[in-house]
Amino acid sequence: MKQTLLLFLSLLSLGVSYSRDFIEFNHEAIFSFEVPDPRTSHDARSTLSLSPNHYKHRKHSLKWSWNSPDSYWSIREAIDYVAPRTDSDPRISTFVFWIYSTEPIPNNTLKVEFLKEGRVTSYFEYRLDFKGWRGAWVAFDRDMTGKPEEGMDEVRFSVPDMKEGTLFFDHVILSTMQDARHHTADFQAPFINKDTRNHWLILNKSWNKEFSLPLMLPTKKEVNDLAKIESRLKEHLLGARTHRPLSTLRKEVANYKITENPDGTIRGVPLFFERFGETYAMFGADRYNRLYNNIMGLKKFNATLLHLSVAYHRTNDEETQQEIEGLFVKMIRHMLDQGFQAGSAMGTLHHLGYSMRDYYPALFLMSESLERHDLRAPMQQAMEWFAGTGEVREKPTLPGMDVDTFNTNLIARLTSILMIESLPEKTRYLHAFNRWLENGYQYAEGTRGTFKIDGTMFHHRHNYPAYAIGGLQGAVEAIYLLRDTDFNISEQSHRILKNALLSMRIYCNLRTWPLSLSGRHPDGEGQLVPEYFGLLAFAGSPDGEEEIDTELAEAYLRLVDGVTDQSRKLMDMGFSPEKSPAGNWTFNYSNLNVHRRGDWMVSVMGHSRYLWSTEGYRGENLFGRYMTHGALQILGTGDPISNEGSGFRQEGWDWNHFPGTTATVLPIAQLKADVKNVDDVSGFEEMLLSDESFSGGISLNQEQGAFGMKLHEHDKYNGSLRARKSVFFFNNRVVALGSNIVSDLPEETHTTLFQVYLEEEDKPFFLDGNKNSRFPYRKSLSSSKVNVLSDGHDNLFFINRGDVVFKKEEQHSFHEETGLPTKNKFALASINHGSSPGNSAYEYMILVQPEAIERERTYEDALAGNLPYIVQQHDSLAHVVTDRETGTTSYVLFEAGEVAANGPLLHVNYPALVMSREIDREKLLLAACDPDLRFYEGPADEVYDEEGNRKERSVYSREWINNPSGKSFLKVTLDGHWKLAAITPYAKVVKSEYGQTTLEFECQHGLSREVLLLRVDQ
Secondary structure (H helix, E strand, O other), rough: OOHHHHHHHHOOOOOOEEEOOOOEOOOOEEEOOOOOOOEEEEEOOEEEEEOOOOOOOOOOEEEEEOOOOOOOEEEEOOOOOOOOOOOOOOOEEEEEEEEEEOOOOOOEEEEEEEEEEEEEEEEEEEEOOHHHHHHEEEHHHHHHHEOOOOOOOOEEEEEOOOOOEEEEEEEEEEEEEOOOOOOOOOOOOOOOOOOOOOOOOOHHHHHOOOOOHHHHHHHHHHHHHHHHHHHHHHHHHHHHOOOOOOOHHHHHHHHHOEEEEOOOOOEOOOOOOOHHHHOOOOOOOOOOHHHHOOOOEHHHEEEEEEHHHHHHHHOOOOHHHHHHHHHHHHHHHHHOOOOOOOOOOOOOOHHHHHOOOOHHHHHHOOOOHHOOOOOOOHHHHHHHHHHHHHHHHHHHHHOOOOOOHHHHOHHHHHHHHHHHHHHHHHHHOOOOOOHHHEEEEEEOOOOOOOOOOOOOEEEOOOOOOOHHHHHHHHHHHHHHHHHOOOOOOOHHHHHHHHHHHHHHHHOEEEEEHHHHHHHHHHOOOOOOOHHHHHHHOOOOOOOOOOOOOHHHHHHHHHHOOOOOOHHHHHHOOOOOOOOOOOOOEEEEOOOEEEEEEEOEEEEOOOOOOOOOOEEEEOOOOOOOOOOHHHHHHEEEEEEEEEOOOOOOOOOOOOOOOOOOOOOEEOOOHHHHHOOOOOOOOOOOOOEOOOOOEEEEEEEEEEOOEEEEEEEEEEOOOOOEEEEEEEEEEEEEEEEEEEEEOOOOOEEEEEEEEEEEEEEOOOEEEEEEEEOOOOOOOOEEEEEOOOEEEEEEOOEEEEEEOEEOOOOEEEEEEOOOOOOEEEEEEEEEEEEEEEEOOOOOOEEHHHHHHHOOOHHHHHHHHHOOOOOOEEEEEOOOOOEEEEEEEOOOEEEEOOOEOOOOOOOOOOEEEOOEEEEEEEOOOOOEEEEEOOOOOOOOOOOOOOOOOOOOOOOOOOOOOOOOOOOOOOOOEEEEEEOOOEEEEOOOOOOOOOOOOOEEEEEEEOOOOOEEEEEEEEEEOO
């Protein structure tokens, strides 16, 4: 009998079609109760039956009715409980179940006991004061009372304090392995994962917080401001949204098969938060977002709610509005019945906000309809619960906020507050919201999110534009909606946000950010969102002096694609697009320097012991290991300018050869990341750190710049790879130096000059004075002379040191997400340091988009040995370059001590970056920077294995990640006697004697410190 049953269940695991719109995941481990199951049993005063009236999996649930407090029912089956291991696997054995009650049962609990050979080993109690479906993930070892044991063979359900009643059960999994971080507590099971501090999972704690602000009657001004904010929000949410035809909406709602049972309860297609699908991972299910990419998924359900709400407001026909309202209310009743109520966690709610974007606007827009059906109060409570709004009741203690919160919770929390009917409650809550929001805009310490003093925006412990663009939406909307009211955001917070927006338009060109900033998405498609610039412009200037912020308005007009309502208004008001930014900027919270002239941009980026090299997941960025090994990328062509327009194509891309990087060239399949879950504070991800603190840039007068890094690859792959790399920016001349390049691997190590996609295989390339259109083509160029070649995008490369390999051919590679083979035609040039280099070096210059006359002159001068720059020093201690035209000398000083190069700089007491330009004999412009963010001092915090190799450890496990950037006092000794032209808080002369002057710079955050010096006659 049991074999027959298991055969039947295994057939179910193939997936059973419930609707033409989706297929539910089935597995023999899921108790779905579609047929009588001999593994279930009950006592004499209970009955078990199958019910079609309520179901969470397929078409039936198990109905249990009892008439004695001693009643119970049980499942007798081997429980695949596994005791926690001592390794890094964060998964823990978890009991999963769903339960339905037709009415709340106050002051009673369901007792769930786990037995082994008739003996109770562990149990938990689940509160029954609810109506509808509830679900839970309960970890055996962490969340239950008692001591679970391997070999348990029965789970028993009872309600010991209730004489009679009925409950429904479905989708029971006796034990599955779940990520220990993601179980979520709620009203029914507040004991689940109670020590978590994850902002997604502390909803129950937030709900129970007390207000630190008093409850007071609102002033007339506050009441008027509330109405103003609500009106603005309604207008903003509707905006230019188009609505779907009513016929389409009818079909969408009908797909959910929502019907009313004889007792007035609801049934319909089961609805799940998509991440619940993670519970099936160990059973071989598809990824959760694909599993629920259908009407069972919360995101699609909420999208229909928003479509209904917009359609309601887009028609003035009363009959149509009534029908839409009816459809909306029908969906809401089903949603509540499915468990989406205040106090319900349904197993997990981690990253819930991404599925709820449309939920809050839809409910806010339909607040009057909800009120007519007595649904406004329960839906306001649900909004407040799922948005975690209770968090704002207490005064925050740490400055900053997670970018996910800006992204998914700002509008959510604002709408949940505006839905409150009591004016005093609403006013107090909105003041608390404002206080919490103000704190969120402040600069966060260490690698906490979100805003940094240099304009970068952090998530996952790094500057991360792909996440920042989502966070910017909420951050901008909040300032726009609350402006000019008693709840407005302060000038300081407004300035911080504005700086972050304007900084993003610096390191993007036109809208695209470089590959090195792509995180785990090296597809070349990431872009800023121009609309945020426009919306913040209409919020006025931070100081309130301008009704429209001029700087943001002009930036928006340059960035926006086509004509929009915003751009039309601004143009009518006399605003015009800004010119493309020109200059040099340093973002050392990203180990990034950006150089711009005309419409082109060059960026260089590294990594350090504080900032990871690249982020990889098991299905994202599988091959991007070298992405920040000193990546030097030109974004200067395309219509509009973009990664693709500047030569990038993922298909066929050689992941060994990101432009500017120094890396050991491996078969691409060997580059595939070995993504692990290394501890219990991280997931399956790879974010490797260096053990070097020296990586970053410097800017002089925001015109010229330099960058340097000590490259050391992590021991997980090739810890023998080291290099000292530098880049110097002088107008449209970019000089790159490398020294001390070593690797023990037998494969060749290359420094990549360029890699560009060939739309036309016969596209000509300039090669040592000749145009070359041959394909395929390969040539090696020795370092006996200056070699000159172009990249096909109007940039000319002058290689003065290093053997060059130039090739044009079809490349075979793998897709960064799927790992499937790809191919395309590319031109690729690199400097070959050979097999197992011992102390290799390179030197080259890029002339970026020169005019014809400059190109020809520079080429002829180069052949004659007259390059436009002088290398003053090029060794393990320092790379020093002087630009002939500007008279600027840039120092990348890898070590403290004496400086051997000719020039005014004699000595530094720390590794540093320094730039100088002699304005005339009496004036010297000097910039200094300590790029070390100094989140901690001393040696790198690495842990080593028995062979002396660095162990892989997650960023999140490091003790220093929330430390503030430490100060250093950089002493710079110059030739001659000098004084400061003006008093500055961060620089002073500490010694001037014997023909030398020593200045001390107070350095922090990797910021460039700049002074004008005047010569002192002796």
